[in-house]
Amino acid sequence: MSLTTLLVEDDMDLAASLIDYLELESINCDHAFNGLHGVELALENAYDVILLDIMVPGLDGLGVCEKLRREGIDTPILMLTARDTLDDKVAGFSAGTDDYLVKPFAMKELLFRIRALAKRRSSQVKIFTVEDLEIDLHAHEVRRGGAVIHLTPTEWELIKELVSKSPEIVSRRSLERALWGDDVPESNSLNVHLHKLRQKIDGSASVQLIHTAPGVGVSLRGSDG
Incomplete structure (x- = not known):
């Protein structure tokens, strides 16, 4: 059975590459360009994993994560970001993310993380x-x-x-x-x-x-x- 993911990413070239790669691996991927649209899609649909860039317009990744957890969404969230300091990671986990992948990353590692997260529901939900x-x-x-x-x-x-x-x-x-x-x-x-x-x-x-x-x-x- 294929997995369904939501990608919240404002870099259109990166988004297109990720979507094409995931679909080759039988992973369906909806895409939101900004945080507010990402929240809307996450509340309307059921996903196995949410891929969330931290620097998206409208509502940043931390805000998206916090809002979804307040709404009771227990979909695992994998945060994608170029920020790799300990403070950045702490902020992400505090907001409710389940995993953290620093850009640039290998597609195979992304695939591994998605499949691992899809086997469970998030413990971060409030x-x-x-x-x-x-x-x-x-x-x-x-x-x-x-x-x-x-x-x-x-x-x-x-x-x-x-x-x-x-x-x-x-x-x-x-x-x-x-x-x-x-x-x-x-x-x-x-x-x-x-x-x-x-x-x-x-x-x-x-x-x-x-x-x-x-x-x-x-x-x-x-x-x-």
């Missing part, structure tokens, strides 16, 4: 939403239907792990490792915590969001997931 559930990962707040849900520290670690892979299934081993590392208790502790979390998140709601795949794991997804 707000995650599914159906009427909203999880603010920075403020440690959970709401469903506008009502605040109070989670224990263990339940919070569980929901974070489910969010990081949503809507994919998370294996029981991954959930156990998120809670206890390699020191997993010899009991049904995971089942107990999952049951309590499901009661708080789903309760009597008409749409269930926490789903168990027997023998496989657990997923957090909506009705269309």
Whole structure:
């Protein structure tokens, strides 16, 4: 299956070269010339990876990144820039980027980074939403239907792990490792915590969001997931 990317880049020659190369590798690429158009496309469409130049007109790459994370967009972002100082990289990661590639770069390295990022969702997203559930990962707040849900520290670690892979299934081993590392208790502790979390998140709601795949794991997804 081909990947879909969004390239936000104002250098038209570089953009054309990148798009041609990626399409030869079966990676579809939408293009935005400025930051505001990039935000618009990212909010309207689903992409596997966003390629974001830091020096674009309208709204620079840092501003684009920050806005998308505030909007709950968890698409991995690869920042492309000629700025290579530590301060520049810190600013990029603080804004919500997932990876950093300094110009000039080899096309093969870009391809490798894209394929690696496309296998996961970003951990930089600030707000995650599914159906009427909203999880603010920075403020440690959970709401469903506008009502605040109070989670224990263990339940919070569980929901974070489910969010990081949503809507994919998370294996029981991954959930156990998120809670206890390699020191997993010899009991049904995971089942107990999952049951309590499901009661708080789903309760009597008409749409269930926490789903168990027997023998496989657990997923957090909506009705269309």
